[in-house]
Structure formats: structure tokens, C-alpha cells
Amino acid sequence: MTIQNMFGWRPLLVLSVFWMSIAGVRADAPAPTLEQRVAGLEAYLGNGDPTAALKDAKGNIPDGLTTASVGVAGPGHNGWMMTSAALVLFMTLPGLALFYGGLVRSKNVLSILAQCLGITGLVTLLWWAVGYSLVFDDSFKSPILGGLGFAFFKGVTSAPNTNYAYWVSQNVFSMYQMMFAIITPALIIGAIAERIKFSALLLFVGAWMFIVYFPLAHMVWGVNGLMNGVWNAGAAIKAIDFAGGTVVHMSSGWSALILCMILGKRLGFGKEPMPPHSMVLCMVGTGMLWVGWYGFNAGSAVAADGVAANAFMTTTLATGVAAFVWAVAEYFDKGKASVLGFCSGAVAGLVVVTPATGFIDASGSIIIGVAAGLVPWFFCTRVKRWFGYDDALDTFGVHAVGGTLGAFLTGILATADVNANLNTNLKEIVGKTLVAEQCKAIAVTLVLSIVGTTVIAFVIKALMGLRPAAEAEREGLDVSDHEEKGYIY
């Protein structure tokens, strides 16, 4: 068997592309000047377009003209994005799993871990098959849904997809974005913890990805998306969402509220105590979420550039302040600052700063931190009691309320001083009417999440039921759904 038979046409193609990019010329192609080659390299430093210097006055690149900088990933940007992707996965496994797992009763700890693992596997499969393509392709020419051009990762290689990043391999970009698609449905399980069948949850998440997540992510981040104000000049709603305040936190949080109301309260809710079984695990998980969130927020620059650096700083400031403010609020309310208060405040700070992180300065992040410490605290400790819904681990109070608050505040606090990309398509509205666009994006997200979740939940309820038998719920989902126990003494 020859090498060529084993690998088909690829070695030839790879070799020829390699030769073209190294040499920068074909036999009949024009050679780049030294200035053009240096400009290509300089574009790497500023996360710019390496082909900019090759374009003529009309913006066209002469046939065959290229440099070694074109069509390849930049090592620094690529390295940061691989790190960021791993950090965002770390937020779910095991960060969120431990944060939520510690908050449930010990008979249900494994059900939380299993749900996080199950969602990771299911979403990975969906993402590879069509999810990535439905979000980040543009072949449908639709502001609502991407296309099928990248289905089964066709054409998703180490070369950058310059619609999204000049210097990051598309395979890395797709994995980075997949980690967001994993953690978003995993956030939902907090509201419905301790009382949903494992099979019903997986079916719900599978449907929810198609009806809510893939369209919403395309609308906000797709190159031709409905609400992608930063990059889509033709966006109908000129909103901004740096790392997923609407896509991730609002969508999961509001869906969680609806699902928890359709599901009903846990057996014994309000009558028997349901305290966290391990605040230690909860705090460990919180720390992992916070660390992982640097990949989530600073990584959303899709480059290791100045925008990422600013996001790193604002994420830290907002989170530190929010953790402290939540605990201070508790102190003035009940006389004690609690570990769960610090943890909840930290997560709330991370949530609220998410849509804003790459668009605000240090002062803006402090304002966000204070708001994140007070508003979600008020919802978790007061509003929940007034209405009586059983949002078991406060997914609604933290993620829906925090995500909505963040999307709104982003409209007020965003400034082009820290992110010049706001000057590209939004120069006229930043600092003026941007907040109105943010409210429109909030409305679209709310309607899609609430309607989508309602329909899916009632269909699954009719098909197979959502809740385990009362006996199984009393015994605990670890034994009834997974036939194992978290702790054997």
C-alpha cells in the first residue's frame, strides 16, 4: 500500500498548501513584498487581518498573492484559546458539578454529577453533528439559524475561520464554543435538582439545544446574527453580549424557572429541612467556577489581546466585589456572613459581568460588582419566598436575574475606550441608545426561552413523565436512577 493510497489526496494538498504559504508564491503568482510580509506578522500582534496589506485599493487580493501569515493560526492566540476551552470545561466538570452537588442532600449528590456528565456527552455529540454548524455557519443566510456547511465538522480544521478569528484554529474555536453549549443546559439542573428523571432531563436538554440554544447563540454570535451588534452591520437588533449574558445565563435561568414550575416542588418542600449536604464541596466548586470563568470571559475575546486583558481585569474586580457585597448584605440582614453567601455572591458577580466584561472599564466593573451582590441576593432570599417556587439551587435567582441585570447594565456601561470594536458598527449608539437595543435582546431571549421550554416540557411530560415515582424521590435519585451512592460509610 502506498502512502498516497493510505491517506488519499491529503498529503499532496497539505504539502502544496504548506509550500505555497512558506514560499508565498506559485510559479505564476505575484510575490509579496517585504512590507506585506512584515504587515502580516504585525497583524498577529494586534489580532488583525493578515491579508489587509495584500489588498489593492478596491479591497481585492491579486490572484495567488499570499504570505506565510495567511491561513494559519497564531501560536499565542491559539494557545490561549486551547487553555480557555479547557478552563470552560473545568467550569462544568467538576466546578458546577461540585457547586450544585454540595448544595443538594447527600442522597442526590450523584444525580447532579451524572446530569453534568450526561449533558457533556450528549451536547458533544450534537455539537459535532450539527450544533456548531447551526450556530456558526452562515449558509442559510438567516439571522436566526446558521447552516449545515460545517455539519459533522466538515471543513473544521486547524486553519482559522476568519469570520470569527484571524488567528485561532477553527477546530480550537469550535471546541471552545462547545464548552459554552455544555455549561448552559447544565446550569438549568440547579432549579430542578432532586426531582427529575435522568432520562427526562436528557431528552429535555436534547430538544432544548435545538429550539433555544442553537438559534439564540447564532442570533447573538453568528456572523450574520439577528442581535450581533458588534460584528453584523445589518443586525436588526444592535445589541452586544461579550461572553453570554443572554445566550448562556438568561436562557438557562429563565428556562430553569419555567421547568421548575412545570415540574412542581420537591416532596416535603417547606415542611422538612433541605440544607446543603456539603458546604465544603460547594465552596470548592465555586473556586473552580471562578478560575474557569477566566477562560469563559477573557477567552471570549477569541485572542490573547488587549480586549482579553481588560476582560480578565473586569471579571476579577466585579467578582471580588460581588462576593463581598452579598456577604455584607447578609450581615446587615441577619447578623451573620455565610460561606454560601460569599459563594453565591461570587457566582452572581461572574454572571452579571459576563455580557459586559470585554466592553467596560474598571469603574464599570465595580458598579457591576455592587449590583450583582445586591439584586440576585434580594431575589434569592426574598422574592423566592414571596412567590413560593422551588428553585432548588437558585438558578433563576442567580443566572436569570443576574444575566438580565448584566445585559441591561452592559448597555449603560459599555465604552469604546476599552474596546475599539464598538466603533465598527455601533459608534452612533454606544453611550446613547445602546441600552434600548439591550432591552430588545432581553425581550427576544425571554420569549424564546420561556416559550421553548414550556413547549418542550409539556411534550416530554405527556410522552414519558418528568418526575420519578414518589418513592424513588424519597429514597434519593442516586440509588433510584443510578444504582450507586455518593458516600459509603
Place this chain on the structure above:
Amino acid sequence: MALKKIEAIIKPFKLEEVKEALTEAGIEGMTATEVKGFGRQKGHTEIYRGSEYTVDFLPKVKLEIVLPEASVQKAITAILKAAKTGKIGDGKIFVLPLDEVIRIRTEDKGEKAV
């Protein structure tokens, strides 16, 4: 001579002191169990994100001692001396009659087996 069993419910942090006092009084064996319970002492409140729980059952240690009737008084004196803080929640001592004691290894019975 008749055998008695003492069951003493004490504060967990007093276990070491009580054990030492009993040993000094010549008591050679005892069994300790972690238990939960309440009497006149109130429990405490726990708050998790605004949800308040009253915890009535407090952690205590139950000591079980089997001994001849003649030793009961000095054992009670030792426990009282070591376990008393003077605050509510110090616990209780129960003295019960006992029908029989058998040492499994030797099959000794009665006082010999204690």
C-alpha cells in the same frame, strides 16, 4: 452482688475528661456512641440563602458503663465532676438494673465478666 448499667448523655467535648475521671475512679471499660437529642436546651438556626432551618437535635455522646452496684456512686461522682459546666445542656445520667453480663471470649458470667 447486683449489676447496674449507667447511661450518661454528655456534651461531646467533655468525653475525654469524663473518660479520665472514670478511669481514675477505677472503672475499666465503657462504650461511647455519638448520638443526637434534645431536652430543655434549645437547638440552633441555620440559614442557607434565606431559608431558615431550626436544628433541634444536637450532637451528644452517650456513654454506657456496666459495673457492680458498689461502684455506681463513685462513677456517678466522677461523671458529675467531669461533665458539669453548669449550663443548660450538660446532659443526664441514667442508672438501670441489669440481668446478666457474659464475656464472649471466656463465657464468664456476672461480676467476673464486667
